[in-house]
Amino acid sequence: xxxxxxxxxxxxxxxxxxxxxxxxxxxxxxxxxxxxxxxxxxxxxxxxxxxxxxxxxxxxxxxxxxxxxxxxxxxxxxxxxxxxxxxxxxxxxxxxxxxxxxxxxxxxxxxxxxxxxxxxxxxxxxxxxxxxxxxxxxxxxxxxxxxxxxxxxxxxxxxxxxxxxxxxxxxxxxxxxxxxxxxxxxxxxxxxxxxxxxxxxxxxxxxxxxxxxxxxxxxxxxxxxxxxxxxxxxxxxxxxxxxxxxxxxxxxxxxxxxxxxxxxxxxxxxxxxxxxxxxx
Numbered sequence: 001x002x003x004x005x006x007x008x009x010x011x012x013x014x015x016x017x018x019x020x021x022x023x024x025x026x027x028x029x030x031x032x033x034x035x036x037x038x039x040x041x042x043x044x045x046x047x048x049x050x051x052x053x054x055x056x057x058x059x060x061x062x063x064x065x066x067x068x069x070x071x072x073x074x075x076x077x078x079x080x081x082x083x084x085x086x087x088x089x090x091x092x093x094x095x096x097x098x099x100x101x102x103x104x105x106x107x108x109x110x111x112x113x114x115x116x117x118x119x120x121x122x123x124x125x126x127x128x129x130x131x132x133x134x135x136x137x138x139x140x141x142x143x144x145x146x147x148x149x150x151x152x153x154x155x156x157x158x159x160x161x162x163x164x165x166x167x168x169x170x171x172x173x174x175x176x177x178x179x180x181x182x183x184x185x186x187x188x189x190x191x192x193x194x195x196x197x198x199x200x201x202x203x204x205x206x207x208x209x210x211x212x213x214x215x216x217x218x219x220x221x222x223x224x225x226x227x228x229x230x231x232x233x234x235x236x237x238x239x240x241x242x243x244x245x246x247x248x249x250x251x252x253x254x255x256x257x258x259x260x261x262x263x264x265x266x267x268x269x270x271x272x273x274x275x276x277x278x279x280x
Contacts, residue, residue: 003249004016004041004042004043004044004249005017005018005226007187007229007231009162009187010185010187011139011162013108013138013139015044016042016043016231017226017231018042018222018231018233018248019072019074019231019232020033020034020045020233020235021235022045022046022051022053022235023048023051024235025053025056025237026052026053026056027053027055027056028056029053029237030053030059031056031059032060032237033060033236034056034060034061035063036239037242037246038064038066040239041246042242042246043072044071045072045074046074047073047076047101048076048110049075049097049112050076050112054100054101057073057101058101058102061101072107072108073103073108074106074108074109075101075106075108075110076112076143077093077097077110077111077112078112079112079115079120079121081115081118084120086127087130090124090127090131094136094137106137106138107139108137110140110141110142110143110163111124111128111143111145112144113143113144113274114144114149115277116274116275117276117278121145122153122157125142125153125159128159129157129159132159139162139163140159140162141161141162141163141186142161143166143191144164144274144277145274146275147176147180149274150184160184163186163187164177164181164187164189165191165233166188166189166191167191167192167270168188168230169190169194169195170195170221170224170262170264171264171265171266172265172266172267172270178228187231188229189230189232190231190232191271192271193221193230195270200217200221201218201221203217203264205263205264206221209253209257209260213257214251215248216244218244219248220253220257221261222248223253224257224261227258
């Protein structure tokens with residue numbers, strides 16, 4: 001069994017706070033990467049239709065020998081601009097992801113982007129409510145939604161997302177969105193939690209905190225996320241790095257460390273702003 005702490009989502013489902021992401025992992029490498037993660041102790045795996053590695057991920061899950069009830073599997077709807085999204089289209093996309101994963105259900109299903117300029121995320125969210133009601137998705141949530149978009153789907157459907165997965169790292173801590181989540185009992189999940197390696201891990205402040213605890217900068221950043229209460233999903237294809245990212249429970253950041261991390265907030269978003277993102 002995994003030693004990772006869990007959080008309880010707003011519908012009572014338990015979700016590990018530390019998981020393994022497979023963004024940009026080719027399908028033919030995903031099986032080995034996910035297998036390494038499961039061997040290291042991870043039990044939460046995060047994929048998506050657009051990653052095109054659900055099949056490789058599913059093969060690793062099937063071969064692992066880990067009981068299904070011990071796994072927490074997340075995938076995401078790629079609500080492409082190439083087609084209109086009504087209820088039936090959502091259900092077909094969900095069925096396709098389940099088939100590729102080789103599963104009867106997923107633990108969490110997310111809308112990948114709001115694409116607010118098209119407004120069909122409201123219709124999509126209603127279909128997600130059906131998937132949650134019939135149990136094929138144990139929990140449903142969103143990714144990259146801002147508070148205004150969250151308010152709209154909550155007001156329309158009466159269903160509050162269990163999770164909002166957003167870009168979040170010490171350079172871009174998203175305090176306003178996290179505060180909204182806390183008020184509405186939405187779990188905050190961080191993608192690119194290590195800042196995609198674009199300067200964050202070589203920042204002298206981060207390096208100093210890491211050295212103080214005898215850990216790597218990546219481990220210090222992941223510990224920062226955990227102590228903020230974020231769910232975090234680092235990704236790697238290197239077995240040693242996969243194990244290192246899992247080894248973040250033997251130390252604790254103190255008040256000075258957390259203040260040091262707060263000082264590196266520069267508001268720098270690495271990914272696109274969700275308000276203008278409509279990639280097909």
